[in-house]
Amino acid sequence: MNMKRISMAVCLFVAACGGEDGGPAAEPTAYADMSFEERVVFMNDVVLPEMKEVFVAFDPKFEAMSCATCHGNGATDGTYTMPSPQIPVLPGTEEAFLEYVKDPEAARWSQFMLDKVSPRMAELLQVAVFDHETNPNGFSCHNCHTLEGVPGGTP
Template identity: 65%
Template sequence: MKHISIAACLFVAACEGEPDGPIAYEDMDFAQRHAFMSEVVLPQMKEAFVRFDARFESMSCATCHGDGASDGSYAMPSPQIPRLPATEEAFFEYIEDPEHARWAQFMSDEVWPDMAELLGAPVYDPKTAPDGFSCSNCHMVEGQR
């Protein structure tokens, strides 16, 4: 993907001065994560979301991180974005709605793998990457507090 290579260049630039190259996202401090999210993740995700639905033209940190984005008090997964069904059965009922199915397809085809790649994390797989990046890194599930 050409976006990932641009993202990688921005990431390297954001981490300039590191003697051993770019820092893994999980090893970044808050300021480094903020810069990476602002300069790399937000522009790429905004582009994808706008392609999906033009109303995301005003996408900002608050779109995913909620009210706490402005002062850094947010938590992920975010209680301020749509919650997902808690069971596989409930999820399949959920995506019977065409709009929910459209969103699920977009998220699974674009957002999920792109975010995993940007963060340097494997995509969740119960057998090979049980701690990998998944929907639940951003979305809470029904009943979760």
């Protein structure tokens, strides 16, 4: 984690949002409460650099990571819609997923996503991480990946 970079971005964001009278700036806006334009700035200035660092540590090929890496065609058309059908489609059931991770490469990627990507993205977006028992609506695989056999989940 690069907390210094996040702190700097938050400070810049707060400073930029200061009152017109030069008074103290408002608290930073939560991602869920940001306008589309604010989200684009936040993604470019905070999320992309942070997640690029996470992905490059896992695999140096992500040095060229861009908005399109995750958002696919949504980065081109300006919608940034997620989940993105341009990134790998994941199994849509627990049984199929357990079969999927029998492949060592799928297991390696799944562990990376579980240990590094999901918690970091949840933290950046200021949302809770998925937990089957305590937080079934938390940030999880299907926030980014489409799921086989799930309505709206197959490209």
